[in-house]
Structure formats: C-alpha cells, structure tokens
Amino acid sequence: MESVPSQYQRVLSGMRPTGRLHLGHYHGVLKNWVELQNEYECFFFVADWHALTTHYEDPSIIEKSVNDMVIDWLAAGVNQGLAKIFVQSKVPEHAELHLLLSMITPLGWLERVPSYKDQQEKLKGKDLATYGFLGYPLLQSADILMYKAGLVPVGEDQVAHVELTREVARRFNHIYGREAGFEEKAEAAIKKMGKKNAKLYKSLRTKYQEQGDHEALSVARALLESQQNITVGDRERLFGFLEGSGRVILAEPQSLLTKASKMPGLDGQKMSKSYGNTIALRDDPETLEKKLRTMPTDTARVRRTDPGDPARCPVWKFHEIYSDDSTRNWVVEGCKSAGIGCIDCKQPVIDAVLNELKPIQERAREYEEQPELVSTIIAEGSEVARDCARDTMEEVRQAMGLAYK
Ligand code: TRP
Ligand code: SF4
Numbered sequence: 001m002e003s004v005p006s007q008y009q010r011v012l013s014g015m016r017p018t019g020r021l022h023l024g025h026y027h028g029v030l031k032n033w034v035e036l037q038n039e040y041e042c043f044f045f046v047a048d049w050h051a052l053t054t055h056y057e058d059p060s061i062i063e064k065s066v067n068d069m070v071i072d073w074l075a076a077g078v079n080q081g082l083a084k085i086f087v088q089s090k091v092p093e094h095a096e097l098h099l100l101l102s103m104i105t106p107l108g109w110l111e112r113v114p115s116y117k118d119q120q121e122k123l124k125g126k127d128l129a130t131y132g133f134l135g136y137p138l139l140q141s142a143d144i145l146m147y148k149a150g151l152v153p154v155g156e157d158q159v160a161h162v163e164l165t166r167e168v169a170r171r172f173n174h175i176y177g178r179e180a181g182f183e184e185k186a187e188a189a190i191k192k193m194g195k196k197n198a199k200l201y202k203s204l205r206t207k208y209q210e211q212g213d214h215e216a217l218s219v220a221r222a223l224l225e226s227q228q229n230i231t232v233g234d235r236e237r238l239f240g241f242l243e244g245s246g247r248v249i250l251a252e253p254q255s256l257l258t259k260a261s262k263m264p265g266l267d268g269q270k271m272s273k274s275y276g277n278t279i280a281l282r283d284d285p286e287t288l289e290k291k292l293r294t295m296p297t298d299t300a301r302v303r304r305t306d307p308g309d310p311a312r313c314p315v316w317k318f319h320e321i322y323s324d325d326s327t328r329n330w331v332v333e334g335c336k337s338a339g340i341g342c343i344d345c346k347q348p349v350i351d352a353v354l355n356e357l358k359p360i361q362e363r364a365r366e367y368e369e370q371p372e373l374v375s376t377i378i379a380e381g382s383e384v385a386r387d388c389a390r391d392t393m394e395e396v397r398q399a400m401g402l403a404y405k
Contacts, residue, residue, distance in 0.1 A: 012149035024271030028261030177246025268314030
C-alpha cells in the first residue's frame with residue numbers, strides 16, 4: 001500500500017524536551033510546522049517519555065523543558081487553535097498501544113533499526129542497553145498510529161522509524177483485520193452505499209485488483225471517504241476489501257521528509273546543542289550580539305588588511321540565509337579586497353537575526369508571564385488528543401479480543 005487514504009491526511013510530529021530550542025530548530029522544524037498547521041489537521045506533541053529513554057538517570061531537564069518547549073513553539077507561531085498541542089505522558093493510551101504493539105513486533109525489527117546501534121555508539125557515556133531504549137521506535141509507532149496520521153514530518157534520521165511504523169501497522173491489520181465473515185460484512189457494507197456508488201466501487205475494485213490500475217484505487221478511496229452513511233468499521237472493511245487485505249484498522253503513515261536545515265552553527269558546523277554553537281530562540285539581544293560578534297571568521301584573515309575568502313568563513317553561511325544579493329556582493333568584494341572588516345561584515349547578520357527573533361521573543365515573554373495559560377493550552381490539547389486516542393484504543397482492543405466487560 002503506497003499511500004494512506006486522504007481521510008487520514010493528518011499530520012503528527014513530536015519533539016523531545018531536552019532543552020531550549022534554537023535557530024536550527026526554528027529553521028529546520030518549527031517554520032515547517034507553522035505552514036503545515038494551515039493545510040492539515042496537525043497534532044504536535046512533547047515526547048517526554050522518549051526523552052526519558054536517554055535521560056532516565058537525571059530527568060530534571062525534561063521536567064524543566066516541557067512547558068518551556070511549548071512556549072518556544074507558540075512563540076514561533078504554532079497556534080493552539082490550528083494545531084493540537086499536547087504532552088505524550090498526559091495521554092497514557094500511548095503506553096497501552098505501545099504495550100499491545102510490542103506483542104506482535106519481532107525483536108529483530110527493533111534491533112535492526114539503524115538509530116539503535118548508532119545512538120548507543122554516540123552516547124557512550126549512557127547505558128542505553130535498556131528495554132525502553134530498544135522500544136523507542138515502537139513507542140514512536142504507537143504515537144503515530146494512535147492518531148491514524150498519514151503524514152509524519154521528520155528529519156532523515158527518523159525515516160527508519162516511520163518505515164517500522166508502516167510494517168507494524170501492516171502486521172497488525174494482517175493479524176487482527178481478518179475478522180470472521182469479513183467478505184460478507186464487506187459485501188453488506190457495499191450495499192449501504194446505495195446502488196450507484198456500490199456499482200462504481202465494485203468496478204473500480206476489479207480494475208485495481210485485476211489490472212493493477214492505481215488511478216482506480218485512488219478514485220475508489222475518494223469515493224469511500226465521501227460516504228456519509230457508513231460506519232468507521234465498514235469504511236475500514238471497504239478500504240481493506242479494495243486492496244485485498246483485511247480491515248485497515250491502523251493506517252500506514254508516510255514520512256514527510258523535512259529538508260535538512262541549512263542553519264549553520266556559530267562555528268560553521270550544523271547548529272546543535274552538543275556542539276555548543278547555538279543561538280537559542282530566547283537568547284537575549286546582548287548575548288546574541290556577543291555570540292555573533294565573537295564568532296570565528298576566515299582564519300587566514302588575521303589582520304584587518306589581509307584579504308579573506310567567504311567560502312572559508314562561517315559568517316558567510318549566515319549571509320546566505322539572511323542577506324539579499326546586494327549585501328552578499330558587498331561581502332564578497334569587501335572580504336576579498338580587505339575593503340571591509342569582519343565586524344562590519346557581521347553587522348547585517350546581527351541586525352537580521354535580532355529582527356527575526358524580536359517578535360518571537362516578544363510572544364515568548366507574553367507566555368512566560370502567564371504560565372497558567374501555557375498549562376491550560378497543554379491540558380486542553382491533551383484532552384482533545386486523548387479523546388481521539390480513546391477511540392483508537394477501543395477499536396484496537398476490540399480487534400485484539402480485549403473488549404470483554
Ligand atoms: N523520535 C523523534 C525525535 O527524536 C521524536 C518523536 C517521538 C516523534 N514520537 C514521534 C516524531 C512521532 C514524529 C512522530 O525527533
Ligand atoms: Fe568572514 Fe566577512 Fe570577515 Fe570575510 S569579511 S572573513 S566573510 S566575516
């Protein structure tokens with residue numbers, strides 16, 4: 001199955017609360033979320049349990065960061081009216097789904113996820129030979145499948161987790177979507193669509209199944225989505241019947257690959273907390289100016305009179321993001337001819353970063369002054385998410401034979 005019904009074009013993404021957000025997060029992730037929230041039904045959540053898998057020995061940073069991270073989101077333009085903002089641990093259904101999915105997930109699938117060994121290598125100082133850490137990607141699968149999200153905006157390093165999620169969903173549907181009397185139930189559901197639509201559905205299904213006509217598949221899906229008088233269960237049956245599988249209870253998501261952020265750190269490497277080269281969204285203007293003023297430049301340019309080369313200079317990378325053509329020309333010429341000094345060169349960047357962060361910091365301040373508002377936003381978002389999660393869990397329990405009273 002190469003795509004999910006667009007009924008499920010819901011977007012879900014999460015972030016681990018392990019500290020203040022910086023410009024790398026803003027350019028790499030948050031700006032993207034802000035756009036997505038206008039186009040899709042979005043769920044954005046704080047993955048505090050995921051943070052605990054690596055920070056279990058000292059979780060204080062998690063506790064400090066949860067509400068703070070939501071402030072950063074709101075300040076960057078994520079809007080609680082457009083997107084559901086919530087905290088993972090406030091929706092304990094995620095833990096239940098994780099547990100239930102663990103029953104059907106082969107150990108090898110988890111051991112083979114590349115980040116498992118990579119991260120253990122990278123974070124050598126931490127003992128990550130834990131059950132929780134192995135289960136990290138499966139917990140992520142539970143996050144995604146819970147909301148039947150169709151699109152998951154993630155970076156390159158997370159694509160394998162979405163792929164695992166697809167496999168788990170497929171396996172779940174394969175095992176539990178094969179209810180007794182599936183064909184008869186599907187046939188009965190077709191009738192409920194009315195004569196004309198039933199006929200159309202059947203002919204599209206034949207075209208897909210006999211001729212592999214993918215266009216027919218999409219049209220049939222759209223037809224199912226537009227049906228008002230069939231139940232959720234029937235719709236799932238008909239999606240599955242269309243493709244020749246059982247009921248599609250958990251939808252297979254796709255990753256929406258976020259382009260790697262071009263935002264460089266102060267030293268020209270990727271901006272990352274572990275390199276200590278960040279500009280935090282809430283660094284005050286003085287700190288920010290100081291960081292930029294003291295950032296390294298082309299090391300070959302020792303004296304003011306030495307010509308330099310922007311290609312060897314971290315400041316140039318900032319100009320590539322923040323400056324227009326005429327400023328860039330001024331930099332290239334002035335640098336190569338030693339016509340400008342590095343402090344002159346940095347000034348437009350300083351101004352641009354200050355300008356970009358000003359409205360963000362103003363909004364952040366408003367939320368900082370109203371901590372109870374932030375808590376309310378999280379509590380309300382978590383309630384909405386929870387309603388949705390409860391519905392899914394009811395279906396999942398039913399499918400797994402756990403709905404006895
Ligand atoms: N693992 C993700 C990260 O480290 C965070 C995350 C947890 C997530 N659950 C998710 C992202 C579900 C997307 C969807 O960035
Ligand atoms: Fe870098 Fe600008 Fe100095 Fe050239 S003039 S070395 S580009 S800071």
